[in-house]
Amino acid sequence: MLSRRHLRVKVMQALFAYQRSEGAELAVGEKLLNHSLTKVYDLYIHQLSLLTEVHSFAKRQIEDGKAKRMPTEQELSPNTRFIENRVLVQLENHPQLEKHIAARRINWAEHSELIRRIFTAFKESSGYQDYMNGEVPTYKDERRIIYKLYEDFLVENEHLQSIFEEKSMLWMNDFEQVSDLVVRTISDFKKDIEFGGTLTPMYKDEEEDRAFVKDLFRKTATNNIEYQDMIEAKLVNWDLDRIASTDILLMKMAVSEFINISSIPTKVTMNEYIEISKEYSTPKSKMFINGILDKILAELKEQGKVKKMGKGLIGN
Incomplete structure (x- = not known):
C-alpha cells in the first residue's frame, strides 16, 4: 500500500x-x-x-x-x-x-x-x-x-x-x-x-488516505500566499529567492498539515517533511526546514491555530 x-x-x-x-x-x-x-x-x-x-x-x-x-x-x-x-x-x-x-x-x-x-x-x-x-x-x-x-x-x-x-x-x-x-x-x-493471500491494496484506508491527499493538496494550493508569508517572516538573513523551491514547498505543506490535518501529530509532520527533504532537496535542507518549522509551529500554537483531535493528539 x-x-x-x-x-x-x-x-x-x-x-x-x-x-x-x-x-x-x-x-x-x-x-x-x-x-x-x-x-x-x-x-x-x-x-x-x-x-x-x-x-x-x-x-x-x-x-x-x-x-x-x-x-x-x-x-x-x-x-x-x-x-x-x-x-x-x-x-x-x-x-x-x-x-x-x-x-x-x-x-x-x-x-x-x-x-x-x-x-x-x-x-x-x-x-x-x-x-x-x-x-x-x-x-x-x-x-x-x-x-x-x-x-x-x-x-x-x-x-x-x-x-x-x-x-x-x-x-x-x-x-x-x-x-x-x-x-x-x-x-x-x-x-x-x-x-x-491478497494482493497489497493501494491504500491502507482508502477513505482516510484519499481525504488526506485531497485536503493537503487543496489547502496548500489555496493558502499558498499566506503560508509563504509565514515562512518569509521567519527568515533571518535569508533572501527567499536563494532558498530551494523544494524547501519552500515542503514547508508550506507542513504548515498546511499543522493547521488543517487534525489527526496527525505535529512531530510526525515535522519528521516526515525533514525525511522527504533528504531525498528531494539539498544536504542542508533538513536543518533549515526544521529550524523554520519550529518557529512557525510555536507561533501557530500561541495563536490557537493548531488543533489536534483524537487520543493522545491534544497538545501535539
Whole structure:
C-alpha cells in the first residue's frame, strides 16, 4: 500500500506542476494528482505480471523442448523445480491479479525476446543453479529465489526500465516504492492460504488516505500566499529567492498539515517533511526546514491555530 510519505511526495509533485501552470484550475490539478496515484498501482500490477510472464516463459520452454522431433534426455526429463515454485504458481493463478491484468490489458508478447534474455541470464546465475540442484526447497526458499529473480534481473534491467518509462513518464519516480510493494507482497504470501493471500491494496484506508491527499493538496494550493508569508517572516538573513523551491514547498505543506490535518501529530509532520527533504532537496535542507518549522509551529500554537483531535493528539 502507499505510505503516507509516498502520498506526501505525490502531492508535492502535483503542487509543483500546478504552480508552474499559470491559470490552471484547482480541479484539474487534483485530477492529475489522482491520476498519478492510480499510475503507481498500475506499475505495481505490471511488475507482478512480469513475474508471471517469466514463469510462463519457463513453462513454454520446457514444453517446446519435449515437443522437439529429437529431444535430448534432459529435455524429456527436465528439472521442473522452478515452474513448480509454489509462490509463482499462486501468483500466476491469483484471481485478483488476473482481474487487474485483464482490466489494464497487460500483454508482454511484443517483448518476448527480452523475457527470453532475462530468463536465460537468470538460469545461468549461481542462485538459480543452487535452487534447482540443491535440497528440496522450503516455501521460504521458493520465496527467496523469487526475490533473486525480481531484484537482480527485473528491477535492475535497463531495457525494462526503458519500457516502463515509455509506458508512463510518471513511473520512473515511483520505481523504488513500487519495488518495495512487490517484495512486501511476496513476503506476505503463505503456503497454506489459497493463492498465497491478497494482493497489497493501494491504500491502507482508502477513505482516510484519499481525504488526506485531497485536503493537503487543496489547502496548500489555496493558502499558498499566506503560508509563504509565514515562512518569509521567519527568515533571518535569508533572501527567499536563494532558498530551494523544494524547501519552500515542503514547508508550506507542513504548515498546511499543522493547521488543517487534525489527526496527525505535529512531530510526525515535522519528521516526515525533514525525511522527504533528504531525498528531494539539498544536504542542508533538513536543518533549515526544521529550524523554520519550529518557529512557525510555536507561533501557530500561541495563536490557537493548531488543533489536534483524537487520543493522545491534544497538545501535539
